[in-house]
Amino acid sequence: MAKPRENYREDVAGRANVEDTPELLAYYDELDTYNAGALWTVANKIEPWEPKSDSVPVLWRYRDLRSHVLRSVDLVTPEKAGRRVIYLNNPGRTDVAAAVGWIYAGLQVMHPGERASAHRHSASAVRFIMEGSGAYTVVDGHKMTLGANDFVLTPNGTWHEHAVESSGTPCIWQDGLDIPLVNALEANFYEVHPDLSQAVTYAVDDMTKTWGNPGLTPNGGNWSKGYSPMFKYEWAPTYEALGRYAECTDGSPFDGVLMEYVNPASNGPVMKTMGASMQMLRPGERTRAHRHTGSYLYHVSKGRGHSIINGQRFDWQERDIFCVPSWAWHEHANASDTEDACLFCLNDLPVMRSLGLYREEAFGDNGGHQPVVA
């Protein structure tokens, strides 16, 4: 007796629509035994009309998570944990530990005097600093001091370690890595540094001082690696740049005033697999809805407001994190009529663009706004 099975039929010309018969069911069972199958039973599932994300829109409220993150300090040491991190677990992506799509994210906490051992891996990572003073990261011998809203790269293959100076305060930052993507590609290697820590062999903050000067490139500057030589993008010049740009642009109807972080040696994305942007929603600004391919993880750097994602409203404030899955409609609104709001966004746009998979669409109805269903 043939077992019942899923058959993804669609009554549309050009799509698979084969009804089950006892003979066909027996045939499918026979194919199973040879580790093979009939395409028409799965074709409509594996070739959807448009992207179907398994990720669901989620808002992680910092006021809910913060005390739980701090509690981990009493429960585990960085030595035992390797990295003391509470990760963001999208309910649709728990199998791959992703916050959204193929992007992993977590909140790492470190107390003054603590240090996490040096390592390197095929996955690329970023940090976005949330609170505390005295934190620093060392990347291939370059030490970077870290302050709130600074954006830091630890590109794939680079030795990196994190610590907080003894004179500092408890620090929390957001990690973002392409771990799920690199694992999906079955290309992830991991190494612990033989000395568990690396020597600082350059002047502190040298890469930002060398490469982070607007409109200027260093004499003889020569950089051809696949990631940005500017390992740290500081908040003050980023915010200033947005303010300057806002003086002379209407901005995007979908994103307000948005600037992408770039590799100053190529003007391309900061790393091959992940890009990032900072956008400003001006006082009272409400954007129109659109959708595009790629996965997006937003971090509220400043202000408060709300986003509507696939018809669901999420109210956010400073330090909250939320995700927009691939091809999900989304629009943003600043709740204040006097203050701007700023959203940092980590994404896999470099992958989508370089593979020719980027696509976008504007929401046409209702002046570009979605009906809110929840």
Ligand code: GTQ
């Ligand atoms: O610091 O490289 O949150 O390897 C997860 C995995 C951080 C890191 C995380 C990692 C790191």
